[in-house]
Amino acid sequence: MPSKPITMDAVYAAPGYLFRRMQQIAVAIFVEECRAFDLTPVQYAALIAIHTHPGIDATRLSAVIAFDRSTLGNVIERLQAKKLIERKPSPEDKRVKLLILTKAGAALLREIMPSVDRAQARMLRPLKPADRKALMTLLSQLVDLNNEASRVPLRAEDALEHLGKSP
Amino acid sequence: MPSKPITMDAVYAAPGYLFRRMQQIAVAIFVEECRAFDLTPVQYAALIAIHTHPGIDATRLSAVIAFDRSTLGNVIERLQAKKLIERKPSPEDKRVKLLILTKAGAALLREIMPSVDRAQARMLRPLKPADRKALMTLLSQLVDLNNEASRVPLRAEDALEHLGKSP
DNA sequence: ATCAGATTGACAGCATACTTACAATATGGA
DNA sequence: TCCATATTGTAAGTATGCTGTCAATCTGAT
Numbered sequence: 556m557p558s559k560p561i562t563m564d565a566v567y568a569a570p571g572y573l574f575r576r577m578q579q580i581a582v583a584i585f586v587e588e589c590r591a592f593d594l595t596p597v598q599y600a601a602l603i604a605i606h607t608h609p610g611i612d613a614t615r616l617s618a619v620i621a622f623d624r625s626t627l628g629n630v631i632e633r634l635q636a637k638k639l640i641e642r643k644p645s646p647e648d649k650r651v652k653l654l655i656l657t658k659a660g661a662a663l664l665r666e667i668m669p670s671v672d673r674a675q676a677r678m679l680r681p682l683k684p685a686d687r688k689a690l691m692t693l694l695s696q697l698v699d700l701n702n703e704a705s706r707v708p709l710r711a712e713d714a715l716e717h718l719g720k721s722p
Numbered sequence: 723m724p725s726k727p728i729t730m731d732a733v734y735a736a737p738g739y740l741f742r743r744m745q746q747i748a749v750a751i752f753v754e755e756c757r758a759f760d761l762t763p764v765q766y767a768a769l770i771a772i773h774t775h776p777g778i779d780a781t782r783l784s785a786v787i788a789f790d791r792s793t794l795g796n797v798i799e800r801l802q803a804k805k806l807i808e809r810k811p812s813p814e815d816k817r818v819k820l821l822i823l824t825k826a827g828a829a830l831l832r833e834i835m836p837s838v839d840r841a842q843a844r845m846l847r848p849l850k851p852a853d854r855k856a857l858m859t860l861l862s863q864l865v866d867l868n869n870e871a872s873r874v875p876l877r878a879e880d881a882l883e884h885l886g887k888s889p
Numbered sequence: 890a891t892c893a894g895a896t897t898g899a900c901a902g903c904a905t906a907c908t909t910a911c912a913a914t915a916t917g918g919a
Numbered sequence: 920t921c922c923a924t925a926t927t928g929t930a931a932g933t934a935t936g937c938t939g940t941c942a943a944t945c946t947g948a949t
Binding site: 558559561562563565566568569571572573574577579582596599604606607664671674677681693694696698705706709 | 725729732737738740745774838849860873
Binding site for chain 3: 582595596597598622623625626629630633648649650651706707
């Protein structure tokens, strides 16, 4: 039996290819809208998480935003170099360094929000409102259902249980 | 007037965050299914494109798969190091190096296809068939409509016009 | 014919993303 | 108490992904 001929559809129609392209488009739009603040999408997510969980450590931060722990080390360094966050040794565990926003970091977060919102809206703008909603619903489900297939699964809740914030 | 409180929803509900997570999940699944072949998603796409357009050059390859030209330089180097492709100087243009698959490259492409198909199917498996289709349709549309927002827009057709394959 | 401007591939530099390894430190059980 | 095991941050190595820049080369308008 003849095997399928190989065409560019093996690329263009592949879900993985579309996810990659969309991610690149999303980053390009984010960076463009937020150019004035010199902040990347990853750095933004880290700042939000540190703001929401003051005194979190790098390992738990990684679980809360589902970013790789090693990568996050570099991200944290850059945020610290920009004086947006500070690192303090934990009094309870000498291995751990706690993360908190600086005043500048908190201020930046407040100021950048409108630009971020504009960027997020722009990514979906080409679709009709009903389609935007449908896409986001399906994508949320898929990401959630595939959580364990990720190299760094999201652990939003139980990551905090060890911080003394939950029973 | 009070401003919106900042919660993790500013991250979790953002389209850009979901696109990033899904891309990372997609890569993890691809690499896992294709581990035996030691090929990344990007390298796979490049091989398909070179197979479909033998004698293409790096710049046009970049346009055909919408990957960054600089990045592609490294990808090509690695494919060449693995002896999956060859580079030949163009007789018409001394700047250009033409890309073609080696026998090993063509063989690998044939053999890896089932694994790639399995990976692509696995990414969408958690959704119901109708939802898979709906998601792919919406995502295809969105990527296409946002093409120009990308740093490297897809130029599938006109990229070939200069190769002497079209009028 | 010639030259200004474009194109090509290469390189340097920064930022994610992941792997493995490692030293310092914690922790729980014998 | 003491020790096997786990965790934390860090670092080195590889692979995208993008920004610049540059020299070699090509092209088109004059």
